[in-house]
Amino acid sequence: MSSMELFEAMHSQRAIRRYKPDLIHPKLIHQILDAAIRAPSGSNLQPWNFLVISDIPTKRKIGELYNKAWEFTFGDAKQPNDRLKSSVRISAQYLAEHMGEAPILILACIQTNGSPGNTLRGSSIYPAVQNLMLAARGLGIGSVITTLHTRYEQEIKDLLGIPSEVETAALIPLGYPTSDEHFGMNNRTPVELVTFKERWGNPWQEE
């Protein structure tokens, strides 16, 4: 079992969007999922299911839907004032065109009672998704959280036989990074600029 320091893993997790075709050993997939399920969920209900998809035709169909969703959302004609940095755009467009070729696709699902979701519902699935991605990073496996597929969620649910009361919260490709991808420090606004002390707007500083 590989070993990595916690803070190193968190600080070097980056969106990795280009993967070698190398297979991922099922024992590592298990280790990744076994980390995912250690996350908290509301009342510990663990309302999650994970679909592990390696079947080539299935991945291809999901990839086609994902790419359509990408084109709809970020295609040039649709969003000339792109909110994505150009380096991220190139990488994300590459992923959109190659999603179906990732060695593994994981679809993180959340059981619902059929009521419309709200932000809080995500509190019972995205901590698990984050554990999943940190575990992958710890094992040297690249991943990225994506949600664009939900534009065609019904098509994906039909394709995979997912019941109507289940939501697909994230599509996470997994694969070993190509040589032009790298883990490492990511680009973030510093703590001091996003943290307040006692009250909104009151700057937080270490005393």
Place this chain on the structure above:
Amino acid sequence: MSSMELFEAMHSQRAIRRYKPDLIHPKLIHQILDAAIRAPSGSNLQPWNFLVISDIPTKRKIGELYNKAWEFTFGDAKQPNDRLKSSVRISAQYLAEHMGEAPILILACIQTNGSPGNTLRGSSIYPAVQNLMLAARGLGIGSVITTLHTRYEQEIKDLLGIPSEVETAALIPLGYPTSDEHFGMNNRTPVELVTFKERWGNPWQEE
């Protein structure tokens, strides 16, 4: 800086709900928040803000609202068929009655455009909340993700001056665990029972 192996941290993260009164050094709060902001968010927009609350009267008021929300949701008269295991119920009730006494309360907030939230919105805040809690665990500091406060979200936003277009996604108390609390293996349904291969309902097993 303390050091802990990634998988050990994930596997030993537990909801810790009883805290010693000991203060947490601001450098550690910074380290915890600096882990939180390393998490991914949609288009890397980092739509988060964190309120760090140590002011005693402010904590007390938040604690009173939290306890009211707990009573409403889990009080005996309201939910005789309790979905919480009794050991968790005792611990969660303790927290409800003592939330305001935690050394630090962190309110994780997400900026919105004013539109109603959905599950997916959570994908840009709960990975950061999970990093925050893993970082705390790595430093020997207990935490638990709670969302019940949202029953009185408006009162809390008024109290803290939070703008209307900002949602409060999680209230996370932080403190060193009392001697009757412990980190360690948590209680989860195994991977094999929550994972499917290729298609919903198709059991997943390591080959």
